[in-house]
Amino acid sequence: MDLSRRRFLGLLAAAPLGRTLARAQPAAPPSGVTCALPESRAGFARALAGRATPLVMAFPGAAGWDDSIERHVRGGRLVIFESGAAFGDARSFAEQRAGLRSAFGLTIEEPARLWSGSHRPPYLDLVWPAPARIRDFSFAIPVGGGEVVGTIGRMPVAAVRRSGDGVFLFLGSPIGPALGHADPEARAWLASLL
Amino acid sequence: MKKSIGDNMFLKEWGFDKGLALVKKAGYDGIELWLGATPWFSLETTDAQVRELRRKVDDAGLVVSNVSNSLDWDRPLSSRDPRVRAQATAHITRQIETAQILGTDAILVVAGLVTEETPYQEVYPRTVEGLQKLAETAAKARVKIGCENCCSEQRFLMSPREFKLFLDDVGSPWVGLHLDVGNIHDTGFPEQWIEIHGPRITRVHVKDVMRHRGRCGSESVYTNLFLGDNNWKAIREAFRKVGYDGWLIAEMEARYRHAQDQQFYDTAAAIDRFVSGQL
Numbered sequence: 262m263d264l265s266r267r268r269f270l271g272l273l274a275a276a277p278l279g280r281t282l283a284r285a286q287p288a289a290p291p292s293g294v295t296c297a298l299p300e301s302r303a304g305f306a307r308a309l310a311g312r313a314t315p316l317v318m319a320f321p322g323a324a325g326w327d328d329s330i331e332r333h334v335r336g337g338r339l340v341i342f343e344s345g346a347a348f349g350d351a352r353s354f355a356e357q358r359a360g361l362r363s364a365f366g367l368t369i370e371e372p373a374r375l376w377s378g379s380h381r382p383p384y385l386d387l388v389w390p391a392p393a394r395i396r397d398f399s400f401a402i403p404v405g406g407g408e409v410v411g412t413i414g415r416m417p418v419a420a421v422r423r424s425g426d427g428v429f430l431f432l433g434s435p436i437g438p439a440l441g442h443a444d445p446e447a448r449a450w451l452a453s454l455l
Numbered sequence: 456m457k458k459s460i461g462d463n464m465f466l467k468e469w470g471f472d473k474g475l476a477l478v479k480k481a482g483y484d485g486i487e488l489w490l491g492a493t494p495w496f497s498l499e500t501t502d503a504q505v506r507e508l509r510r511k512v513d514d515a516g517l518v519v520s521n522v523s524n525s526l527d528w529d530r531p532l533s534s535r536d537p538r539v540r541a542q543a544t545a546h547i548t549r550q551i552e553t554a555q556i557l558g559t560d561a562i563l564v565v566a567g568l569v570t571e572e573t574p575y576q577e578v579y580p581r582t583v584e585g586l587q588k589l590a591e592t593a594a595k596a597r598v599k600i601g602c603e604n605c606c607s608e609q610r611f612l613m614s615p616r617e618f619k620l621f622l623d624d625v626g627s628p629w630v631g632l633h634l635d636v637g638n639i640h641d642t643g644f645p646e647q648w649i650e651i652h653g654p655r656i657t658r659v660h661v662k663d664v665m666r667h668r669g670r671c672g673s674e675s676v677y678t679n680l681f682l683g684d685n686n687w688k689a690i691r692e693a694f695r696k697v698g699y700d701g702w703l704i705a706e707m708e709a710r711y712r713h714a715q716d717q718q719f720y721d722t723a724a725a726i727d728r729f730v731s732g733q734l
Binding site: 375 | 535536537538571572573574576577580581
């Protein structure tokens, strides 16, 4: 992919320290996005506590969409968009699908139920910025477009898009719960991203 | 000690009234009501209808020993889906409410369900968190939540020490152990669970278990009292040691194929022998 880890770290190097990710988010966060997985939000908050990340916005377990996200990315932020659409309602899924397509040219499909039928290796394999295996979370949102950085089996579920000076990272398989449950690999992966 | 048996053992054609009459005639002191397992007691049952159930129990000369539920398996407190967890919280809250109406101070829950999909490391903290919230409701209602040890079926909290640490983490006097002496199978000994948990035991389910017939599933390992491998003398002595003098509730998962009412009499007689110590 064309975004190197070196470039990415350089992008974040100017970030002032001393604020948690949650506090780094704008005073008026995008109102069109809600969290369908409070556990994921808690996991991100726990994993990022004390880290300086004002150039990073995270949307744990996100349901819905907000058009301002594109502006934040263009303005130089890293937006980690962890979709919780599988746990939201049909309307919020439709909004998210339309927003992702419009803003970043990403296409998402209906949530895939991972545990129906045949057994499968229950892992999300991430390859960027560092390789990591993190347990799946029952449902995954297949994604098309962008640069695939994560798969479950052969299904692409994580992708990156650059826009302006920023980066948009879509996660179709929630990792927040694993962060909250202190999965060392999940935390190491997030640290590598920061 | 007092004897009880579950209303989920009533045959459909008996209905609640005839079932209660049989329980009384067989010599039990109380009845365990199962929320979600019978037509007469579901989440749709109104407060007025619950009061009517209580009136029938009273009229039969019985009391309600506890309220159990059959819903936790499909709607576990440990589900990954927050919507399912909300359903679990709702039905357990309803259990607490109905326990108050029915005049008992204990409910049974199956707290936490480890599956291939939902791993242990997720189930544990979710279940602790869920129970901590429910404990507040239980405390206000003065109803104890007894978490049943369904060890093998739950694949969770397999040892008595592990269960103790779990209850320590929940950290509420309103959350304890509903001990099933038949559920321990070949992973331990009920008398040791009794010693470790003592005053935290809210209620006791009794049935026997045959360790040599495998574990669970379609091939039942459960059997009538005194037919299986439980060491009933040791169990009785352990109860004496910790001072448990509460309810013994028959949960006969292996049912008679014929003369089903006879199982009520036989089980009551076996519990009497157990209580009397003539073993």
